[in-house]
Amino acid sequence: MKRSAVVTREIDPAALLAEVRSPEHGAISSFIGTVRELNDGRRVSAIEYSAYAAMAELELERILDEAEQRFDVHSLIVEHRTGRLELGDVSVALVVAHEHRAPALDCTRFVIEEIKKRVPIWKMEHYEDGTREWVDPTRAAETSRA
């Protein structure tokens, strides 16, 4: 079970966990990204995600292929949502199952970090004061992000 998708519907992390759960695995690791109310000191009201969908889906596939090789993990699913998301909504969910916890945890970290570097998805933050801005991680001074 290895699949990835860019979706416009709500993401259901529990359904993804159920999909990879199996008696052959002793560990399931997950990462779930959600819309945060505060960014760089500004109060966020919503985030609009957009994508170059055709390439984003390919790039997600390539990342999962690399992860499979690197961590010998064969059971992994990632979904990234686009469109307008409200506070607390799930923007990305990733589940990784393996016999043991270490490869599952390492693989989870690898996949989410690669997504943040290479998948052509963008976010426009809308703020409570009515302004909006494209998020540019190459410009932001922040060192830790969700």
Place this chain on the structure above:
Amino acid sequence: MSTVTVQLFASYAELLGASTIELSLAPNSTVNDLLSRIRLLPGASMLPAAPRIAVNRSFASADQRIQPNDEIALIPPVAGG
């Protein structure tokens, strides 16, 4: 000369005021040549020094040659997750 279509997204689409642009390129042009052409467009002065370009849905190097039917996109700093 051949005409190529370049897809623009997010902040770059706003900077250049379009979601696609068409450019004429000399044969054997590279990604770098394409970037030089894009820099002449109104709004392009705000682009970073080396914006990423995708050719046929993969990130391309500056010296990659562009073929007439390639799918080309200018990729703003990504912010998924």
